[in-house]
Amino acid sequence: MAKVRVGLFVTCLVDLMRPRIGFATLKLLETAGCDVVVPEAQTCCGQPAWNSGDAPGAVALAKKTIAEFEGFDYVVTPSGSCGDHIRSEYPALLAAEPDWRDRATALASRTYELTDFLVTVLKVDSVPGDHEGSITYHDSCSGLRSMGIKDQPRALLAKMNGVELREMNGCEECCGFGGTFSVKFGEVSAAIAERKCDNVLASGAQAVVGGDLGCLLNIEGKLRRMGNETTQVLHVAEVLAGRV
Amino acid sequence: MEIKSMHFKANASAKLADVVLQGNLKNAKGKFVTKRAEAIKDLDDFEGTRDAAVAIRNKVIDNLDLWLERFEQKALDTGAQVLWAKDGAEVCRLVTEIAKRHGVKKVTKSKSMLSEEAGLNQALEAAGIQPVETDLGEYILQVDNNEPPSHIIAPAVHKSLSDVADLFHKVHGTPRKTEIPALTREAREVLRGHFLSAEMGLSGGNFLVAETGSVALVTNEGNGRMVTTMPKVHVVITGIEKVIPTLEDLSTLMRILPRSATGQSISNYFSILTGVKRPEEHDGPEHLYFVLVDSGRADVVGGDFHAMLRCIRCGACMNHCPVYQTIGGHAYGWVYPGPMGSVLTPLYAGIENSIDLPHAATLCNQCGIVCPVKIPLPDLLRKLREKQTERGLRPLTERIGLRLWAWVAQRPTLYALGASLGARYLKWLAGESNRIRLLPTAPEWTLGRDFPAPQGKTFRELYAARRNATPRA
Numbered sequence: 001m002a003k004v005r006v007g008l009f010v011t012c013l014v015d016l017m018r019p020r021i022g023f024a025t026l027k028l029l030e031t032a033g034c035d036v037v038v039p040e041a042q043t044c045c046g047q048p049a050w051n052s053g054d055a056p057g058a059v060a061l062a063k064k065t066i067a068e069f070e071g072f073d074y075v076v077t078p079s080g081s082c083g084d085h086i087r088s089e090y091p092a093l094l095a096a097e098p099d100w101r102d103r104a105t106a107l108a109s110r111t112y113e114l115t116d117f118l119v120t121v122l123k124v125d126s127v128p129g130d131h132e133g134s135i136t137y138h139d140s141c142s143g144l145r146s147m148g149i150k151d152q153p154r155a156l157l158a159k160m161n162g163v164e165l166r167e168m169n170g171c172e173e174c175c176g177f178g179g180t181f182s183v184k185f186g187e188v189s190a191a192i193a194e195r196k197c198d199n200v201l202a203s204g205a206q207a208v209v210g211g212d213l214g215c216l217l218n219i220e221g222k223l224r225r226m227g228n229e230t231t232q233v234l235h236v237a238e239v240l241a242g243r244v
Numbered sequence: 245m246e247i248k249s250m251h252f253k254a255n256a257s258a259k260l261a262d263v264v265l266q267g268n269l270k271n272a273k274g275k276f277v278t279k280r281a282e283a284i285k286d287l288d289d290f291e292g293t294r295d296a297a298v299a300i301r302n303k304v305i306d307n308l309d310l311w312l313e314r315f316e317q318k319a320l321d322t323g324a325q326v327l328w329a330k331d332g333a334e335v336c337r338l339v340t341e342i343a344k345r346h347g348v349k350k351v352t353k354s355k356s357m358l359s360e361e362a363g364l365n366q367a368l369e370a371a372g373i374q375p376v377e378t379d380l381g382e383y384i385l386q387v388d389n390n391e392p393p394s395h396i397i398a399p400a401v402h403k404s405l406s407d408v409a410d411l412f413h414k415v416h417g418t419p420r421k422t423e424i425p426a427l428t429r430e431a432r433e434v435l436r437g438h439f440l441s442a443e444m445g446l447s448g449g450n451f452l453v454a455e456t457g458s459v460a461l462v463t464n465e466g467n468g469r470m471v472t473t474m475p476k477v478h479v480v481i482t483g484i485e486k487v488i489p490t491l492e493d494l495s496t497l498m499r500i501l502p503r504s505a506t507g508q509s510i511s512n513y514f515s516i517l518t519g520v521k522r523p524e525e526h527d528g529p530e531h532l533y534f535v536l537v538d539s540g541r542a543d544v545v546g547g548d549f550h551a552m553l554r555c556i557r558c559g560a561c562m563n564h565c566p567v568y569q570t571i572g573g574h575a576y577g578w579v580y581p582g583p584m585g586s587v588l589t590p591l592y593a594g595i596e597n598s599i600d601l602p603h604a605a606t607l608c609n610q611c612g613i614v615c616p617v618k619i620p621l622p623d624l625l626r627k628l629r630e631k632q633t634e635r636g637l638r639p640l641t642e643r644i645g646l647r648l649w650a651w652v653a654q655r656p657t658l659y660a661l662g663a664s665l666g667a668r669y670l671k672w673l674a675g676e677s678n679r680i681r682l683l684p685t686a687p688e689w690t691l692g693r694d695f696p697a698p699q700g701k702t703f704r705e706l707y708a709a710r711r712n713a714t715p716r717a
Contacts, residue, residue: 019699019705051626053632053633053634054647057653060654173610174566184603185256221689221695221696
């Protein structure tokens with residue numbers, strides 16, 4: 001059987017801040033038998049423009065992303081937020097142009113968040129990572145509420161013998177990141193993050209793990225400002241993939 | 245009510261610094277959330293009931309003029325009078341005229357957010373008529389220098405027991421009490437005299453039933469019954485979007501309203517009031533007026549924000565909102581706080597008077613998930629942001645910055661260069677400590693948290709290097 005051809009949408013934040021999450025995603029997909037291609041011209045899905053009221057900018061970036069990724073069997077991204085933007089918003093924001101709307105709809109139907117793809121499409125039996133220790137999982141908003149990402153990362157983590165999951169209170173509550181919200185209303189954003197960090201610390205877990213880098217930067221930044229130096233903040237791809 | 249939403253950001257900072265308020269918010273947070281989650285389990289088919297509720301509300305707002313005419317005719321048949329107000333000023337004028345016509349000196353009020361919109365209490369006072377709030381929360385606020393409500397169903401939720409104990413001690417001149425039943429009894433004793441002496445009662449309306457010309461009231465304290473049945477005049481003030489077709493529809497909506505609002509399967513009191521007192525009846529008003537208010541609602545019909553008119557004012561969106569939970573309702577600066585307020589305030593009080601509100605949300609969509617009538621609140625907030633951008637209402641630096649970023653993001657080579665330089669700059673800024681304590685390009689981020697350091701090179705650089713090192717066959 002021919003290998004599944006996957007276009008990896010790295011996300012602008014991973015590209016800029018945490019390339020290792022991109023490599024971890026690459027490793028997970030390749031280990032699972034996919035033929036992974038990383039289109040070189042990719043930049044951003046356009047969500048910041050869309051959420052800031054710049055519809056023309058969002059439309060232009062949507063078209064660019066569609067053109068770059070529509071040739072693959074699947075598009076996979078280590079982010080529920082960017083994945084949801086492609087899946088839920090692209091068809092809506094291109095609704096006025098039937099040709100582009102149809103291309104957006106076709107792409108949307110083949111776009112997956114990483115853990116969802118590994119569980120739902122590839123149905124993997126094992127993961128290569130060898131992480132050891134207790135973790136608590138933060139459910140990021142778009143992934144959870146729009147893409148239904150809840151059991152998938154937990155099912156994958158459960159395959160790892162060394163990982164102990166300690167659920168925190170309010171794991172489904174927003175961490176306060178909110179994209180540009182975090183820099184428009186920094187104080188409010190950080191105050192919401194503090195509640196999240198209190199819950200992380202109360203869980204007693206050695207690491208907080210999530211599927212969206214924006215939330216993780218917010219949580220890590222707040223934990224360190226609160227004086228916590230020991231709690232690890234990791235993307236789920238890093239935990240599942242192990243050394244890259 | 246005077247709008248202070250332009251000061252949202254400064255208001256929010258002040259609320260974050262208010263230690264007493266933060267304590268009160270922490271205590272209140274989660275109570276409504278937990279109770280709602282429990283209450284909706286009672287329904288065999290909560291999602292199906294939500295869908296039915298959406299259908300009822302859509303049926304009305306899609307043909308609002310038709311349903312209002314039906315309601316008006318039925319209400320007239322029951323002996324009520326129906327008046328139409330285009331804005332808050334007209335509400336004040338009409339209600340004051342009614343009061344004067346009937347020689348009213350004192351008005352008892354059950355909770356009405358529309359009277360807050362209109363600033364009715366101030367107008368009545370200016371006309372020499374005493375308004376007395378009888379909802380316990382509203383009463384507390386009225387005797388505390390007319391403080392505005394911070395929540396649409398729990399107006400004094402920002403106050404603690406201790407705050408109220410101090411307040412009653414001061415304004416009633418009684419020994420300070422610290423038990424809730426004792427404080428409630430004290431308020432009841434004060435209010436009893438007002439209930440008996442008021443010549444006019446004023447209420448809001450949760451729903452107007454078109455088939456019977458009735459108003460439905462959902463309350464928990466019994467004050468609504470006193471206000472609507474004891475005085476000889478009863479005035480109902482409500483928005484034109486509150487009409488629903490039938491009593492059957494009312495029963496459907498009542499399955500989800502108290503559950504979504506307070507987590508109750510049914511409120512302590514639920515009244516359906518129809519017409520004036522008939523000869524064989526002992527209670528009820530001799531004169532019943534409906535003041536049906538537009539105040540911006542008609543302009544929303546058929547437009548981008550049409551779905552907002554479905555709102556049944558349960559408050560679930562604010563109860564579940566991380567921003568509301570953190571700063572409380574006053575920071576939003578007008579009558580309606582939280583996500584529904586961040587949509588309604590720009591629509592009813594001016595988009596240019598509430599620049600921050602559509603942005604005062606993380607778009608986490610918890611509000612959209614819990615809304616009993618499935619209003620897509622994050623989508624509406626986003627649409628308002630778009631309108632602001634189109635009208636050039638956002639700060640110039642923000643608009644230029646976003647445009648520039650979107651322009652660069654469409655040019656991969658330039659973008660790659662920018663990202664590469666950015667990653668190195670941030671890495672340098674972080675230095676040995678591996679974190680940035682003051683981010684010059686986005687100082688808001690580092691007000692209350694650090695910015696973690698990047699790895700230093702971008703994914704695309706490292707990926708290209710890896711590909712070059714191990715060329716594929």
